[in-house]
Amino acid sequence: MIIANPIYDATFKRLLENDKVAKFLIGTILDCKVLTLEPTIQEYTDIDKDTLQVSLFRKDFAATIETESEGSKRVIIEMQKAKSLGDIYRFKRYLGDEYKKSKLPIISIYILGFNLSVDSPAFMARPDCWDLISDKKLEINDDFVEHLTHRAYFIQTLQIKPSFNTKLEKLLSVFEQKNFIGGDETTKSFPFETDDTEMKEVLNVLQYVAADEKTREELSRENYHHEAMEGMFGEKDREIEKNKKTIEEQKGTIEELQKEKAKTVKNLKQFGMSAEKISEITGLSKKEIEAL
Numbered sequence: 001m002i003i004a005n006p007i008y009d010a011t012f013k014r015l016l017e018n019d020k021v022a023k024f025l026i027g028t029i030l031d032c033k034v035l036t037l038e039p040t041i042q043e044y045t046d047i048d049k050d051t052l053q054v055s056l057f058r059k060d061f062a063a064t065i066e067t068e069s070e071g072s073k074r075v076i077i078e079m080q081k082a083k084s085l086g087d088i089y090r091f092k093r094y095l096g097d098e099y100k101k102s103k104l105p106i107i108s109i110y111i112l113g114f115n116l117s118v119d120s121p122a123f124m125a126r127p128d129c130w131d132l133i134s135d136k137k138l139e140i141n142d143d144f145v146e147h148l149t150h151r152a153y154f155i156q157t158l159q160i161k162p163s164f165n166t167k168l169e170k171l172l173s174v175f176e177q178k179n180f181i182g183g184d185e186t187t188k189s190f191p192f193e194t195d196d197t198e199m200k201e202v203l204n205v206l207q208y209v210a211a212d213e214k215t216r217e218e219l220s221r222e223n224y225h226h227e228a229m230e231g232m233f234g235e236k237d238r239e240i241e242k243n244k245k246t247i248e249e250q251k252g253t254i255e256e257l258q259k260e261k262a263k264t265v266k267n268l269k270q271f272g273m274s275a276e277k278i279s280e281i282t283g284l285s286k287k288e289i290e291a292l
Contacts, residue, residue: 001189001190001203001207002181002187002188002189002190002207002210002211003174003187003188003189003190003203003206003207003209003210004186004187004206004207004209004210004215004219005177005180005185005186005187005188005219006111006174006175006206007081007083007111007113007157007175007177007185008083008186008219008222009057009081009222010209010215010218010219010222011186011206011209011215011219012057012081012111013057013059014205014208014209014215015202015205015206016039016059016079018201018205019037020198020201021198021201021202021205022037022061023037024171024198024201024202025171025202026061026063026077026079026109027065028167028168028171029109029122029153029155029168029171030065030077030107030109030153031067031168032065032066032067033065033066033067034063034064034065035063035064035065035066035072036063036064037061037062037063037077038061038062038063039059039060039061040060040061040062040076041058041059041060042058042059042060057080057081058078058079058080058081059079060076060077060078060079061076061077061079062074062075062076062077062104063075063076063077070141073105074104075104075105075106075107076102076104076105076106076107077107077109078106078107078108078109079108079109079111080108080109080110080111081110081111081112081113082110082111082112082113082114083113083114103147104147105143105146105147105150106150107150107151107152107153108150108151108152108153109152109153109155110152110153110154110155111155111157111175112154112155112156112157113157113158113177114156114158115156115158115159116154116156118154118156119159120156120159121155121156121157121159121160121161121172122153122154122155122156122168122172123153123154124151124152124153124154125151125152125153125154126151127149127150127151129145155172155175157175157176157177158177160172160173160175160176160177161176162176162178162191164192164194170192170194170196170199171199171202173190173192174190174202174203174206179191184220186216186219186220186222187210187219190203190206258292261284261288261292262292265278265284265289265292266292275289275290
């Protein structure tokens with residue numbers, strides 16, 4: 001079976017325009033039942049080969065969801081997709097805009113075409129509440145707290161492995177970034193067969209996009225854009241991330257060294273050594289010894 005790659009905006013947009021598919025996709029990721037789903041915001045910018053106008057995709061929904069633990073409630077589902085690392089910097093701006101105007105709790109879903117530092121194809125970040133006196137985790141279901149914090153779900157498409165066991169794994173399988181056809185990554189071969197009605201809906205949309213000439217042109221333009229952006233900024237983005245990790249590692253090493261220095265100075269002082277003698281042994285100045 002030949003399907004379009006849903007990591008591309010043109011394809012992902014078609015999935016979310018189908019109400020049944022959108023409810024299945026969101027409900028499966030959030031592990032809930034989506035009762036109603038009304039689009040509120042859609043941002044989608046096409047790509048111009050001459051100007052390299054940036055391609056953006058974001059779609060927000062006002063939704064009624066139902067879970068076993070919380071029952072039925074109204075929320076804002078904020079969906080964003082990024083194929084390249086450089087796209088991540090716009091997420092904060094969009095989230096800030098949503099906080100300004102939303103009167104409902106916000107749940108974010110991020111579909112990523114690159115890897116974070118988390119070893120999992122799909123994970124959730126949920127803000128926990130802790131008692132500052134007892135240092136114990138609190139179970140809170142409070143509207144005020146919920147409106148000022150939010151859950152976020154992350155799908156890392158590069159970490160998806162071939163599996164068709166659970167409902168979530170079936171859905172993630174279409175996002176796996178392998179088995180590409182032709183000279184680019186816009187279409188791929190899908191190796192699984194399914195009798196699942198909801199999965200068939202998803203695959204029908206992806207098959208149609210792969211065969212539709214107009215959408216294929218959109219995919220080609222989008223692919224051109226990503227290749228151009230990768231050529232200009234890809235290495236720079238990776239270098240920035242590498243430097244950030246190096247700085248964090250160095251920071252940790254420096255903190256450990258400071259602890260060791262403090263321990264050494266403390267032990268020497270317990271033996272009755274003067275600051276002058278400790279300075280002679282450790283090479284630290286008197287001022288550094290006093291600070292430690």
